[in-house]
Amino acid sequence: MEGKRNVRICCLCNERRASLKRPKTLQQICTECFYLAFENEIHQIILSNRLFSRGDRVAIGASGGKDSTVLAYVLSKLNRVHDYGLHLFLLSVDEGITGYRDDSLETVHRNQIQYGLPLKIVSYKDLYGWTMDEIVKLIGLKNNCTFCGVFRRQALDRGAAFLKVDKLVTGHNADDIAETILLNILRGDIARLSRCSSIVTGEDGPIPRCKPFKYTYEKEIVMYAYFKKLDYFSTECIYSPNAYRGFAREFIKDLERIRPRAILDIIKSGENFRISTTTKMHEQGTCERCGYISSQWVLIDDQSSSGDGGGSTRCCSSAWWMFTVTVPEALRSISHVCSGGGQNQEKNKEKGGSLHGCIHGKEDEEMKVVFIDKGKRFSAVQSH
Amino acid sequence: MQLTIEFGGGLELLCDSKKIHHVNVEFEQQNEEDKLTMRELLSWVQTNLIKERPEMFIKGDTVRPGVLVLVNDCDWELSGQLNTSLEEKDVVVFISTLHGG
Numbered sequence A: 001m002e003g004k005r006n007v008r009i010c011c012l013c014n015e016r017r018a019s020l021k022r023p024k025t026l027q028q029i030c031t032e033c034f035y036l037a038f039e040n041e042i043h044q045i046i047l048s049n050r051l052f053s054r055g056d057r058v059a060i061g062a063s064g065g066k067d068s069t070v071l072a073y074v075l076s077k078l079n080r081v082h083d084y085g086l087h088l089f090l091l092s093v094d095e096g097i098t099g100y101r102d103d104s105l106e107t108v109h110r111n112q113i114q115y116g117l118p119l120k121i122v123s124y125k126d127l128y129g130w131t132m133d134e135i136v137k138l139i140g141l142k143n144n145c146t147f148c149g150v151f152r153r154q155a156l157d158r159g160a161a162f163l164k165v166d167k168l169v170t171g172h173n174a175d176d177i178a179e180t181i182l183l184n185i186l187r188g189d190i191a192r193l194s195r196c197s198s199i200v201t202g203e204d205g206p207i208p209r210c211k212p213f214k215y216t217y218e219k220e221i222v223m224y225a226y227f228k229k230l231d232y233f234s235t236e237c238i239y240s241p242n243a244y245r246g247f248a249r250e251f252i253k254d255l256e257r258i259r260p261r262a263i264l265d266i267i268k269s270g271e272n273f274r275i276s277t278t279t280k281m282h283e284q285g286t287c288e289r290c291g292y293i294s295s296q297w298v299l300i301d302d303q304s305s306s307g308d309g310g311g312s313t314r315c316c317s318s319a320w321w322m323f324t325v326t327v328p329e330a331l332r333s334i335s336h337v338c339s340g341g342g343q344n345q346e347k348n349k350e351k352g353g354s355l356h357g358c359i360h361g362k363e364d365e366e367m368k369v370v371f372i373d374k375g376k377r378f379s380a381v382q383s384h
Numbered sequence B: 001m002q003l004t005i006e007f008g009g010g011l012e013l014l015c016d017s018k019k020i021h022h023v024n025v026e027f028e029q030q031n032e033e034d035k036l037t038m039r040e041l042l043s044w045v046q047t048n049l050i051k052e053r054p055e056m057f058i059k060g061d062t063v064r065p066g067v068l069v070l071v072n073d074c075d076w077e078l079s080g081q082l083n084t085s086l087e088e089k090d091v092v093v094f095i096s097t098l099h100g101g
């Protein structure tokens, strides 16, 4: 039995008291050596993946939570120490969730002062004319996360365009990415499997997004924030979380306890999957009408109790399915419907009746659509 | 035994949003070598401090995976986790890593 009074010495400097065990390497190290190792690894990831170029304007997607807070801190430090020559900004989305986002935005406001970074907040209210509070009142708690995610993604793009940035960085960590890889395997979503494994995405879109924490363990991010006493916000969103994702998260955490390397190994698996060329891929497309990039849609059978999953189709694909669109009243004012034809109806029926449709806001927002097919009601929202 | 127990990363929400607790843990010493360990402290915390959703804190006989534990600012993985022995005036910190990013 080990007692805590057997003080362990840092295996890197052989001087100071060890303060933590690194999950990646199982090394026992002191806080000073940890800071250096943590920051240096992220620096190496940035260099080896050529994430930035000198003079780049870079927006940090800032939620006030642990990951983006640590990212803002570390990125501004690396920019200073290694002279990257980046112009950094904090970019936050205000979904309009009372008691959650208003509190976390206060944290972002403090970060703005603490790190001396300019802050831009884009709100659902300004962009879309409503808040998540209003939407939840309207559509209820089911699927509101997927719904909200769609809009957050686009709100970040809008904010990034406003700031005229070259890149958007997000705080997704190794645990998040392992979880998403696992989820995409569980859903058979091959297209998203390869996309979610890359450190940079959307290079062909308006603003590339990158994840400097792709190989950084959540445990280390939280330990870093704790030892550095960084100010972050940690309350769950008051609207219901995604249960399927929750299970995947729990599974990853259980694996990590038995074998911490499992997280990096899942990421490695995701990166090295070779998809057979005969596999049909739903790729990201561009809407013919509005030109906006549209990724896959998640179809939800409104009458079944499972909140997640279902087949996925692509917005504005060449094949159309006839559908009736009903839009919640609050959204009606900002919607128009992409015209749909029926030339491939029979083909689609054979595939199990996949539905295609697309609806856009006046200013080219993707919207939630409700399909009525043979008296059955489906909703589709563009997924994360 | 006088201990300071801190909750962070959202775990404080399980105990009336109070982050820092100065507590006195009664411990029956059977013989002189007997020491209060984290194993006993966990069940004491669960009984005395956690007011709601204990499954966010405990899984099986230990903390839920994703909850970090530090004893006097030292990762409990370095001191034997549940077997870590505690002494007067120790500071035990529990931080959840599971809340938003």
Ligand SMILES: [Zn+2]
Binding pocket: A010, A011, A012, A013, A014, A015, A016, A029, A030, A031, A032, A033, A034
């Ligand atoms: Zn050291």
